Amino acid sequence: MTTTPAPDPASIPFSVDPERTARILLAAAIEPGNIDLGRLIRTHGAITLLRLLFTDAASLPHTDFAALTRLRDRAVPLLTTEHTTGILQAIRDADLTVITPSDHCWPHQVNDLGDAAPIVLFARGDRELLTEPGLTGICGARAATGYGAYVATELTEGLVAHGDVIVASGSYGIAADAHRAALTAGGKTIAVLAGGLDRPYPSGHHDLFDRIVRAGGLLLSEAPPTLAPTRWRFQRRSRLLAVLTHHIVIVEAGARSGTLRLAEYAAELGTPLGVVPGPVTSAASTGCHMLIRDHGATLVTGPADVIALEHTNTVTSERSDYPALNSLTALKADWEDDPHLTPAQRRTLHALSDEETQDALTQAARTVQDTFYSLFDTVRSDTTQTLLTRHSADT
Template structure:
């Protein structure tokens, strides 16, 4: 891409930009320059979700300057010099971090693919939300530098701003018991005025979505790929129904495929967008435990539904109750109390507009540190030998991450192992 492509891209996609931003303007959002819209889309297009280096860079320079620099071929040193002169965030990335970031982002600068992505978004009637829009879900801002720069929505974007909301997550291979709990919980929460947030997957997620729809409630599905490609394919009809009355959401541009890492990063949006998270059924290695870990790290209320002690499908929930200080909940009334309890702890302030100390600390964590934090428990210490297979990292990388987590107050030594510290 050449130096002058930035303005060219805005002009070339002007018609599509008007269509995909229609929802934001209807919601009463202030006017945003087309170049700023293109910059936000472009940075999301070239980066992976939750890239903290990019988040810190944007915090210092703004989306337009960062996009201009990438398109113009600025070296890491020029970005570093400009962040040093900026009056934005006090923690801009180092030159070394910027060099690694540029090596990740610049190879993805593909003009034709970028233009096709925007055209595809317009074709499927996706809408783009930016921070500051009236329909922007304020809870995701608590992710700090790991927050999304934009969100793509198919359906009713105002569903994202509806409160209260509850994330219901759980195993894909759900048992009859888990599906029964999901049906009752989702319908009961809808009756109490909650919007249901989940991940659109098979098992507990899909059951929670269907129950909310059957109860004429609002439900929101966060995807790990572009909103033009409903995934899993077996839920195409379900996700289409969700988009009719609620919303299907992703931070990834149209055309992006779901990957394991993107599923894990998608989970942080589910936890952040909802006022509380409840794990209804989960095995000991269920991905829903990752969502629970994000909720705990953000200081969100976390609930878990107990199951038979002999059932492997409930072993993850029992671990949350034992190691993560999750609250034992058995019905919709008790789940609703999680949100009321969280509000009482925060006094008269809005919990989602006032991140706590743990949230502020999370802003500077690397993906590796997040990965280690996700698998640490509050009560039972885990050794480095246990953390290596659990995180998929080397022992050296695990030790480095633990040292950083110790320094930031998020983890502590306990005997021969490590534990997660409770949020202040």
């Protein structure tokens, strides 16, 4: 096949880390959340994948050629020298930090998204906040009422006093109220944006975004600079918020609010969800009431209820004499008691970081939980069929 030369990450200006640069270029050419992209990076690495887009990969083993072809069709037209150097220049001009999975501050919880996980994150501000244990999402309607703004402020102030980092979308309404309240209370806050950080959206919050950074907070995006927010990128931002935070509170949401999509993502990912009720006459709280009534969201009336959510993010056993499935303490105790482990294997395991071990343990626990819930589905299905059969026999 006839191809054009691949951009060489090692030869592009400002590149001191070819793997990091390759991830930037791939993110600039292919929309976040592309499963083909995630799978091929996992198989080949970003540098090799970038070159595969421009070369014949027929002799390379373990290559998904259909996926590679799909990526070529999307990426190659955008991977011009002008475009790629422009992206890297924009990163430098905006003084952005590029975070990849090899960095110590990479938020490992995003790996729960599997092959749809971010391949790179762009940041402005204190990226160490991503490693904080109390990342609390506060979300809600853009057209917030006075009641919603008051509750968001009160919740945020209490959570900041507790030491939580407030995570929100930087949008108008409840999110902005939460950011401002965190700053006023002397806390830290993270704004997760849908577009590139060189022109953060909404533009009307330019001063707010600068305040967040100056106060030691963080602006974060999955989108490279120069990319404008789109409907798809807003959805991806919601999913990133849901997986990044340790628990989420929705303050106000109408019956058709986009915030309800965030609640769906939280449910899919197992992120504990709290919801603030509102006046029964308020359309701005209809979605909140639906989440509480129909979807089992935890009712939140103050900071103490949100703090209690922090203790629900473990996968627990029905038997009280069993520890949580993702208990790190219990796992390490098992290592000491396991007669099948050699002393060398125990030393290897104990030398691992708690972060890596907890990440693997939580993934395994969620797999067990999914299997457990699927058995519940079978029980309900079998019960339904039994009743129908019985009813049919009786009639």
